[in-house]
């Protein structure tokens with residue numbers, strides 16, 4: 145088959161090391177090619193593809209030595225075949241071309257196989273072998289450790305999602321694997337914790353074991369605390385239990401949840417779980433952010449379905465991506481078809497526009513006040529539709545006062561959204577409150593300079609935050 149060739153400038157071609165299968169250019173070979181060029185010898189065209197995101201630039205797929213010889217002899221243009229690889233791996237294509245004249249060395253073959261597998265773990269050893277001129281079993285030996293690490297990554301993700309009670313069809317969809325293979329992974333789950341448990345029994349700390357096995361701390365806690373009562377779990381986690389309806393902490397427990405704008409302390413979630421749910425209950429967090437709810441659920445042995453508009457499949461597979469959006473007729477839809485309904489819903493939405501700059505532009509924090517409150521009305525109604533008679537709702541929010549640089553006595557209250565605005569909407573949509581718990585935010589994040597400026601101007605800041613517990 146003849147292929148279309150085009151003349152392109154040598155200066156528009158680059159050698160991209162990411163897709164070059166050899167250790168380096170063989171300068172002796174380049175020297176021979178240069179001599180051939182001076183003698184008037186015509187070479188086969190080089191093969192290139194367009195460099196992604198750089199128009200008019202090409203990267204070599206085949207012909208690195210010819211290209212080097214052209215450069216060294218001052219040739220300005222060459223015949224080239226411009227390939228479109230249609231998603232095939234350019235490194236493996238380049239390797240296949242390279243082994244035409246000279247086989248890859250052992251080092252080059254191993255290195256290319258490992259790089260190709262790291263870029264795309266769905267490549268089979270047979271496919272890699274064909275490209276680099278090695279048997280499938282040889283490739284297996286090159287990439288055995290990488291395969292094990294990928295498999296372990298998948299096992300850990302499935303273990304975590306399964307532990308949180310996410311149904312198998314949703315785990316399969318989320319991880320992009322078929323349900324039968326989830327089933328096979330789950331069969332191994334019984335033995336997966338053995339190594340972790342063995343190290344815990346030997347007296348290693350949860351943090352040490354998590355580090356050693358590349359598990360997250362909350363997952364190791366879920367094993368370390370297995371079969372324990374809630375109170376014992378609080379003790380082992382170092383969380384003093386609050387007996388009264390004022391819950392205050394100076395800091396978030398860094399072991400649970402990610403560093404996230406608007407992160408709440410795991411201790412706060414743990415108290416909601418302690419008082420308003422029991423082990424194995426299903427908890428729903430519709431705007432889960434940094435994942436503090438699923439992490440705390442692992443430690444306290446609750447199941448948890450979590451959603452957020454921000455998708456982080458690698459680090460937070462258990463937070464399923466979903467954006468709650470009001471349709472033109474002010475309707476919202478439910479993200480899953482599963483019939484099971486939550487025992488407890490923990491809802492910690494953006495506090496109006498407080499962190500608008502940190503969240504996605506489709507976040508409800510970007511809505512004007514009227515639309516923001518309309519969203520809540522539709523959302524609380526939707527929660528009620530998808531709740532059972534006994535479902536509790538824990539709604540976390542704070543007063544939002546429009547007091548930028550204003551002394552307290554001059555605040556008009558016009559732009560404000562206060563906690564009783566939410567209560568009104570909650571009651572209107574059929575939710576009745578049973579408890580209003582004070583859970584103030586820490587004031588430690590304010591610098592002495594800011595505090596002193598506020599005091600001079602008689603500005604009254606907000607650190608009050610409430611957990612409102614409701615039922616139908």
Ligand SMILES: C[S@@+](CC[C@H](N)C(=O)[O-])C[C@H]1O[C@@H](n2cnc3c(N)ncnc32)[C@H](O)[C@@H]1O
Pocket residue numbers: 401402404405406407408409430431432433434435436437451452453454466467468469492493494495503504506507508509
């Ligand atoms: C206050 S944060 C939750 C923080 C979380 N409790 C934590 O401690 O990490 C609010 C979350 O709501 C999410 N969010 C805002 N609007 C959303 C929408 N329309 N649909 C889904 N998630 C949304 C944001 O991405 C953000 O992560």
